[in-house]
Amino acid sequence: MGAGRKEGTVTDRKAILVQSLTAVAAGDRASLQTVYDMTSAKVFGTIIRIVRRREVAEDLVQEVYVTVWRRAGRFDPAKGSPITWLCTIARNLALNSLRNRGRDDEFGDDEFPDLADTSIVPADDWLCTQEDSVALADCLETLREDHRRSIKLAFFEGLSHSELAEKVDVPLGTLKSWIRRGLAGLRGCLGG
Amino acid sequence: MADTTSPIDDDAFIRAGEHALGVLEGEELSAARRAMLADGDFADAVEWWTYRLGTMAEATSPFAVSAAVWRGIEARIDAIEASDRSAAASLADRRMSRSSVAALFAGAAMAVASLVLFLATPRVSEAPDQSPSSQAGPQLIAQLQDEDASRKLAGVIDMAGNRLALNVSGLEAESGKTPELWVIPAGGAPVSLGAIPGSGAFDRALTPEEVRLLVAGSTLAVTFEDDDGQRHETPTLPILLAGTLDQV
Numbered sequence: 001m002g003a004g005r006k007e008g009t010v011t012d013r014k015a016i017l018v019q020s021l022t023a024v025a026a027g028d029r030a031s032l033q034t035v036y037d038m039t040s041a042k043v044f045g046t047i048i049r050i051v052r053r054r055e056v057a058e059d060l061v062q063e064v065y066v067t068v069w070r071r072a073g074r075f076d077p078a079k080g081s082p083i084t085w086l087c088t089i090a091r092n093l094a095l096n097s098l099r100n101r102g103r104d105d106e107f108g109d110d111e112f113p114d115l116a117d118t119s120i121v122p123a124d125d126w127l128c129t130q131e132d133s134v135a136l137a138d139c140l141e142t143l144r145e146d147h148r149r150s151i152k153l154a155f156f157e158g159l160s161h162s163e164l165a166e167k168v169d170v171p172l173g174t175l176k177s178w179i180r181r182g183l184a185g186l187r188g189c190l191g192g
Numbered sequence: 193m194a195d196t197t198s199p200i201d202d203d204a205f206i207r208a209g210e211h212a213l214g215v216l217e218g219e220e221l222s223a224a225r226r227a228m229l230a231d232g233d234f235a236d237a238v239e240w241w242t243y244r245l246g247t248m249a250e251a252t253s254p255f256a257v258s259a260a261v262w263r264g265i266e267a268r269i270d271a272i273e274a275s276d277r278s279a280a281a282s283l284a285d286r287r288m289s290r291s292s293v294a295a296l297f298a299g300a301a302m303a304v305a306s307l308v309l310f311l312a313t314p315r316v317s318e319a320p321d322q323s324p325s326s327q328a329g330p331q332l333i334a335q336l337q338d339e340d341a342s343r344k345l346a347g348v349i350d351m352a353g354n355r356l357a358l359n360v361s362g363l364e365a366e367s368g369k370t371p372e373l374w375v376i377p378a379g380g381a382p383v384s385l386g387a388i389p390g391s392g393a394f395d396r397a398l399t400p401e402e403v404r405l406l407v408a409g410s411t412l413a414v415t416f417e418d419d420d421g422q423r424h425e426t427p428t429l430p431i432l433l434a435g436t437l438d439q440v
Contacts, residue, residue: 029269036262041254048255058261065265066272074342080243087249088242088341095214133247140248151213155248160217161210183209183241184202190244 013038017082025073032072036065039083043090050094050158060093067093081133095158139189147182150175198240200233208234212241225335228346232359232393242341334412336433345414345433349398349406356385356402357395363414363432364390370419374427375402376411384423388414408439 017038023031043064048057067089075085140148150168153159159167165175198205204227210216211224227234332349343362350357363371373385383405388394398406413434415427 029266032265032269033262036265040257040261042249042252044257044261045252045255046249049252054258058257058264061257061261062264062268066268069265069269069272071338074338076342080246081250084243084246084249087252088246091246091249133250136244136247137251151245152248154213154215155245156252158214161215161220162217164215179210179213179215180206183206183213186244187205187209 014081018077021068021072021075021082024068025075032065032069035068035082035086039086040065042083043086046087046090046156047094049156050091051097056097057094060090060097063093064090084133091155091158098158135190136186139186142189143182143185144178147178147185150178151182151186154179198233198237200231200237204234205237208237209241209245212238212245228335230359235359235361239341330439332406332408332437332439334435334437336412336414336435338433343414343433345412347412347437349437351403351406354398354400354403355395356398356406357393358388359393360389361391363388365416365419368419369416371414371432372417372424372427374413374415375405376413377405377407382413382427384425384427386423387417387419387421406437408437410437411435412437 017035020031020034020038024035040061044057044061047060047064048054051057051060064086068086075082079085080088140151143151146168150164153164153167161176161179162172164179165172168175170178200208207216207220207224207227211221211228216224224234224238228238330351332347332351334345334347336347337344344360345363346359348357349355358373360371365371370387371390373388374382375385376382385402411434413427414432415429416432417424417428
């Protein structure tokens with residue numbers, strides 16, 4: 001677990017990714033491999049947690065980087081970090097796959113770190129730390145545990161209200177309230 | 193990007209967050225989709241949340257991927273480049289026959305359909321109410337966007353009132369070019385619906401001929417064309433957006 005280059009500072013890694021995506025947009029295949037080497041473990045982590053089947057997830061990882069090859073020119077560093085952009089593409093592809101194929105559950109929950117532990121990611125695993133990422137992480141920590149966990153489950157596992165309610169075994173109305181109050185807390189925190 | 197001084201009320205802003213998070217289903221999802229079509233402020237709020245929540249990606253636990261994946265990516269890019277070279281060799285001026293373009297649009301529509309953001313499509317099995325308003329009468333809708341949602345088009349065709357309404361973003365063209373809307377009937381050739389704005393809302397009446405072409409199952413698509421005030425005979429590649437019209 002945890003492939004990808006980790007040398008240099010987080011700032012260095014972000015700069016390398018931004019430069020590499022610029023080069024990919026110009027058709028540089030070597031730069032695509034640099035992006036892949038640095039990010040594929042996180043991209044795969046994003047996808048496998050949602051679709052839960054390795055074969056499907058690896059096909060989707062291919063789709064992500066083929067998309068990057070075609071669309072790197074669309075990446076705008078002013079709008080977000082490279083890893084946010086890549087993982088947004090990955091999450092969307094995974095959620096679409098989930099809708100079309102359903103969840104296979106080759107991997108169970110115990111295959112993944114508990115979401116409560118992912119609030120603090122080792123610095124070596126950060127690719128593009130930036131103000132907004134840190135701000136959101138800090139704001140999540142200000143939420144009640146059940147609110148924070150519900151939002152994280154929705155994000156990382158692609159669960160709907162009713163799926164979340166079933167997973168955490170609370171009434172649907174309670175779960176909805178947790179999500180809404182959690183989002184309200186995030187809005188207040190992020191909006192300063 | 194919107195900020196938290198969004199003009200929409202607090203309840204709607206939080207609902208936008210739920211939509212961005214992907215938890216809505218059933219009628220709540222349908223209502224959010226209607227708001228995405230009809231309310232630019234709501235769409236901005238969804239974008240704000242999508243970006244903010246997306247920064248959680250840094251907290252994703254890495255997971256080892258097999259070596260075969262990179263080889264697969266290289267093979268697919270090799271195939272893309274070979275296809276591009278072949279297409280370039282066969283296209284003297286980047287314009288194609290109407291039948292070739294129709295086939296390409298069909299392929300693009302299928303590809304886009306598989307990539308439409310989770311924001312735009314429901315995960316619930318029941319058929320949602322996608323009508324963009326509570327008014328009676330049949331309507332067609334299309335929600336098109338590319339992989340990273342930098343280009344979006346939400347279209348509503350009021351079949352009773354014979355009107356076309358669009359919300360567009362990210363389709364600003366370079367000088368001398370304009371985005372042009374196309375309809376491709378199933379099995380037919382593309383027909384231009386004329387130039388559209390690169391961003392913002394757009395509403396106009398439809399001609400009887402256009403109404404005849406705009407049916408459920410037809411493909412709606414956008415390309416950049418010369419901004420010469422004309423409706424063009426054939427579209428120019430690349431296809432920026434493509435997707436099917438659905439009746440609601």
